[in-house]
Amino acid sequence: MSKTAQIPKGQRAQPIDHQKAHEIQAFGQLIRRPIGLSEKVARKSVENLNQVLADTMTLRDLYKKHHWQVAGATFHQLHLLFDKHYEEQNALVDLLAERIQALGGVSLAMAPDVAEVTLVPRPPKGREEVPVQVSRLLHAHEIVLRECHAMAKQADEDGDDGSNDLLVSNVIRGNEQQVWFLSEHVVDVPLVRAD
């Protein structure tokens, strides 16, 4: 008997909530897709991409925290810049997670799981000065960039061109651009009167 057949006539509009079942794919398990990559290569890429994903999600959330909590004379410009970078990091999060799924893996998704994996240090809950906010972001960017250089090289050597392209064209180049914009904010040049 099909499940729909169990619903009495005249009650088909009743939403069936509180449903539970086993997972269809456990985290860490790989399903095979016909994408011309060996399971070993796909597995390694999934593992690497989940690390970049966790760090990118943390960096993204650090931008939103600083977007909300920024203080001082540069409030407005940094409030806007932090949110712009947040949106760009959020786009990278989606690209990374969907690449992991495309490879047959399971992408990390929820904050507590991300917190267990990320290499980006946890900031305090309270507000900090702008130079400290910028320093935290720059450190997080460098963590992402260092791992991406190594992972892009590995993906290239393994023949995983798609992951290599994503890491190089999107993640590395995007992060490098953001580091430029950010790092100019901690250059100690006079605001009004020349030295």
Ligand SMILES: [Fe+2]
């Ligand atoms: Fe906002």
